[in-house]
Amino acid sequence: MIDHLGLQCTDPAAAAAFYERVLAPCGVREAMRIDTPHGPVIGLAGPAGEPQLWTSPLEGPGNRPVHLALAAPSRDAVDAVFAAVQEAGAEVLHEPREWPEYHPGYYGVFFRDLDGNNVEAVHHGFPAP
Template sequence: MLDHIAVQVSDVEAAAAFYLRVFAPLGIREAMRFPRDGAFVVGLCGPDGAPRFWLGPSTGGPSRELHVAFAAPSRDAVDEVHRIAVATGAEVLHAPRVWPEYHPGYYGVFLRDPDGNNVEAVRQERVET
């Protein structure tokens, strides 16, 4: 449904390194980067190669927690995101598990990125009832 999302971060390089390493099991990689106002804007993509998740320098102002969920190809990929997040010292908000309150096939891990945002890797499977 979304075409793309852009997030303003305090340190583009640190944020890009976090997303590229932690979410690598989902196929997320850098698609492009370009300079802007003495810093860089980085576009990340999934397997289709289209930059849909953008990181840019913060322009100040009030901050709010953002929640972004990345689609995972399997539960194993969700577990691998969790493993990498723990290895990098990221804060784990909720370890991987099924979230039946969302629906029985919802399997996800919730983390904090370097700017305090709530980021998730999720595998949504259809479960016959």
């Protein structure tokens, strides 16, 4: 169900280093780092090697939503989530599309829940030919 979780941090690099240190016995290590103008976005992975815990810069003062990504079984499911979000009148942050900067075949939609959290439905796969 949960694909990954993102935490906004005052110092994403320090937060990632903290998690890496205290969760080392669980096999947690840095797997990916994306430098942005606002600071690094760092993906931490467990023994399976896929980044599932992310630290990123704060969105803004007083605004610190959690990013929760849920695994979708297909691209059609991502599109269906998008339709349901629109029907519910929720704020769409990013319409469904491929996000090649994450990896080829990463297809997701991003929206805000009722409490302002950044929620994503994501499918990891390639489009049908």
